[in-house]
Amino acid sequence: MKINIKEMDEFLVELLSEVGKSLLVDSKKDKSVGTKSSRIDLVTNFDKSTEKWLVGKIKEKYTDATIFSEEGYGDVVKDMSGLVFFVDPIDGTMNFVKRRDDFASMIGVYLDGKPFLGAIIDVIKQEIYHGGPDYGIFRNKEKVISPKNQSLPEGLVDISWPMVVADRFNSQAVVQKSSGLRIYGSAGIIFEHLIFGREVLYMSYLAPWDLAAGRVLCESLGLKVSTIDDSPVNMLKSQVVIVGTEKVVSEVLKTVKK
Amino acid sequence: MKINIKEMDEFLVELLSEVGKSLLVDSKKDKSVGTKSSRIDLVTNFDKSTEKWLVGKIKEKYTDATIFSEEGYGDVVKDMSGLVFFVDPIDGTMNFVKRRDDFASMIGVYLDGKPFLGAIIDVIKQEIYHGGPDYGIFRNKEKVISPKNQSLPEGLVDISWPMVVADRFNSQAVVQKSSGLRIYGSAGIIFEHLIFGREVLYMSYLAPWDLAAGRVLCESLGLKVSTIDDSPVNMLKSQVVIVGTEKVVSEVLKTVKK
Numbered sequence: 383m384k385i386n387i388k389e390m391d392e393f394l395v396e397l398l399s400e401v402g403k404s405l406l407v408d409s410k411k412d413k414s415v416g417t418k419s420s421r422i423d424l425v426t427n428f429d430k431s432t433e434k435w436l437v438g439k440i441k442e443k444y445t446d447a448t449i450f451s452e453e454g455y456g457d458v459v460k461d462m463s464g465l466v467f468f469v470d471p472i473d474g475t476m477n478f479v480k481r482r483d484d485f486a487s488m489i490g491v492y493l494d495g496k497p498f499l500g501a502i503i504d505v506i507k508q509e510i511y512h513g514g515p516d517y518g519i520f521r522n523k524e525k526v527i528s529p530k531n532q533s534l535p536e537g538l539v540d541i542s543w544p545m546v547v548a549d550r551f552n553s554q555a556v557v558q559k560s561s562g563l564r565i566y567g568s569a570g571i572i573f574e575h576l577i578f579g580r581e582v583l584y585m586s587y588l589a590p591w592d593l594a595a596g597r598v599l600c601e602s603l604g605l606k607v608s609t610i611d612d613s614p615v616n617m618l619k620s621q622v623v624i625v626g627t628e629k630v631v632s633e634v635l636k637t638v639k640k
Numbered sequence: 641m642k643i644n645i646k647e648m649d650e651f652l653v654e655l656l657s658e659v660g661k662s663l664l665v666d667s668k669k670d671k672s673v674g675t676k677s678s679r680i681d682l683v684t685n686f687d688k689s690t691e692k693w694l695v696g697k698i699k700e701k702y703t704d705a706t707i708f709s710e711e712g713y714g715d716v717v718k719d720m721s722g723l724v725f726f727v728d729p730i731d732g733t734m735n736f737v738k739r740r741d742d743f744a745s746m747i748g749v750y751l752d753g754k755p756f757l758g759a760i761i762d763v764i765k766q767e768i769y770h771g772g773p774d775y776g777i778f779r780n781k782e783k784v785i786s787p788k789n790q791s792l793p794e795g796l797v798d799i800s801w802p803m804v805v806a807d808r809f810n811s812q813a814v815v816q817k818s819s820g821l822r823i824y825g826s827a828g829i830i831f832e833h834l835i836f837g838r839e840v841l842y843m844s845y846l847a848p849w850d851l852a853a854g855r856v857l858c859e860s861l862g863l864k865v866s867t868i869d870d871s872p873v874n875m876l877k878s879q880v881v882i883v884g885t886e887k888v889v890s891e892v893l894k895t896v897k898k
Contacts (some may be wrong), residue, residue: 421793422819476820480796481838535679538738543821547804547812554805561680562734563801565823580739 385465387499387517390444394489394501397439398510401432401487402503405472409482409505424475429453432471432487440467440489450618452591462495462617468594473502474568482506486570490594492617500598502570511574515602519577528604529579533629534559537582540572541565545585551610551622551638553585559633569596576625577603583626583634590617596625606631610638643723645757645775648702652747652759655697656768659690659745660761663730667740667763682733687711690729690745698725698747708876710849720753720875726852731760732826740764744828748852750875758856760828769832773860777835786861787837791887792817795840798830799823803843809868809880809896811843817891827854834883835861841884841892848875854883864889868896 405428413426430453437455440447444465449456451469459466467489472478474485483506491499491514501512511526513519519526539560545553546563557563564581566572569588573596575581586592594617597607608631609615610622624634663686671684688711695713698705702723707714709727717724725747730736732743741764749757749772759770769784771777777784797818799811804821815821822839824830827846831854833839844850852875855865866889867873868880882892 476796480819481822481833483838538734538825543815546801547815547821557801557805561738562825563805563823564739564825565821567796567820567822575739580741 385493385498387514390491391499391501391512391514391517393443394491394499395510395512397436397489398487398501398503398512401436401471402505402508402510405432405478405485405487405505406508409478409485413479415479422476424479425453426472426475426479428478429472429475430455433469436469436471436489440469450590450594452589459618462492464494466492466617468492468591468617470570470591470595473570473592477567484566484571485568486574488570488591488595490591490596490598492594495617497598497601500595502573502595502599504571504574511577511599513602514598519599519602526577526603529577529627531604531627531629532579532582533627534582534633536561537627537630538562538564538580539583539585540575540581541583542586545587551585553638555637556583556585556634559637569593573599573625576600576605582630583624585624585634586622587620588623589620593617593623600625604628608635643751643756645772648749649757649759649770649772649775651701652749652757653768653770655694655747656745656759656761656770659694659729660763660766660768663690663736663743663745663763664766667736667743671737673737680734682737683711684730684733684737686736687730687733688713691727694727694729694747698727708848708852710847717876720750722752724750724875726750726849726875728828728849728853731828731850735825742824742826742829744826744832746828746849746853748849748854748856750852753875755856755859758853760831760853760857762829762832767832769835769857771860772856777857777860784835784861787835787863787885789862789885789887790837790840791885792840792891794819795885795888796820796822796838797841797843798833798839799841800844803845809843811896813895814841814843814892817895827851831857831883834858834863840888841882843882843892844880845878846881847878851875851881858883862886866893
């Protein structure tokens with residue numbers, strides 16, 4: 383498949399720019415909030431309308447693509463052949479509802495199973511982080527350079543709270559060795575911190591749409607994305623993922639209890 | 641003592657506005673970083689220079705005041721009589737160094753032991769939250785209204801990570817009852833979330849300069865500030881503090897193991 387990468391990157395930026403403008407307004411409104419798998423797994427009318435709009439736009443332009451998305455407007459994706467788009471209309475819905483800050487919208491694109499392009503918008507900052515391994519990574523129009531390969535004691539770590547509270551995977555030992563724990567509650571926002579070296583580790587149970595865009599950006603900048611047992615990441619299922627600098631991921635893989 | 645409250649509020653806003661402009665620039669610079677009580681208790685050249693400048697300005701205008709400050713440029717404060725200023729030049733120094741976001745500068749003023757005025761600047765947002773019980777609370781010039789008296793299941797909680805990891809005070813049970821845990825790592829930033837109802841609880845071991853300004857703002861807006869055993873807050877010592885909505889603080893006091 384022959385794809386114009388620049389054209390696709392511009393298309394993703396244009397989509398998230400539109401979404402970002404709407405969600406900035408929507409974040410201040412009252413929302414119709416429902417729950418999914420548990421009382422703290424939220425979905426709003428805006429998650430649904432945003433995804434529906436994004437899926438429609440992608441289908442219109444990339445007619446051969448399949449779409450893996452959070453709220454059910456995409457396709458049933460059975461394998462990673464060809465062009466696959468992952469869509470997370472609102473990442474950090476709890477933050478969107480409660481904090482009205484620190485939430486994102488994300489699109490990841492994979493070509494024959496390989497990371498191709500990713501785009502994340504920090505809605506409140508109105509900044510878009512985008513690009514891919516063969517294109518470079520940008521914050522809006524400014525090129526992003528690879529963060530330093532910091533060690534665990536040098537940096538802040540972000541681990542999902544159910545994992546820390548239950549001390550799953552020896553995660554409390556990881557925290558103790560670091561500069562401290564932060565919990566931001568949105569994968570997209572944490573990927574933003576990672577690509578600028580402002581946190582050095584993210585460890586969480588992630589669905590494909592949570593991971594897809596961030597994986598593209600992080601790997602393009604030399605960060606490591608690993609499963610908990612160092613097996614290949616499977617983009618079609620939910621799994622515990624470790625993302626961080628090379629030094630930190632290697633240290634964490636030694637620390638975790640499987 | 642007769643004090644012009646409006647004049648003092650404007651003075652605090654002017655001071656933090658100056659500090660905020662400097663720290664915004666300083667946050668992007670390389671810093672000279674030292675440690676205090678442990679390897680993760682940081683202090684920079686900017687903490688010191690900012691405090692020195694603030695203490696000088698306060699002494700110049702309020703010659704009778706005593707000043708309780710973090711880095712040692714203030715006075716030895718033995719009691720709360722008269723006018724006492726609490727100065728935290730950079731709150732969230734770890735964030736200032738690592739994240740270059742989510743840090744604050746804070747001044748709290750007490751008159752004969754009672755909360756009088758407080759001011760907090762969110763440096764990256766360049767927003768100042770200020771005022772007192774007899775004056776009202778403002779975000780820059782806009783009046784802040786009291787947040788809703790949300791219950792624990794309705795809101796996000798922020799608890800310092802050493803407390804959660806060690807499950808001190810039954811804090812993990814508190815997290816499980818809430819909408820989720822966030823850890824922002826700066827008292828000032830968390831007070832900001834509390835006064836707008838974007839988090840419902842902050843629980844941490846706080847020094848007087850960490851608590852002083854936030855206590856004034858929170859209590860003025862009907863939020864509760866309590867010690868862990870519901871004894872009066874002592875502004876001259878470090879202690880575990882619970883800050884939140886009335887419903888949440890009451891629920892947490894029932895849950896904690898002393």
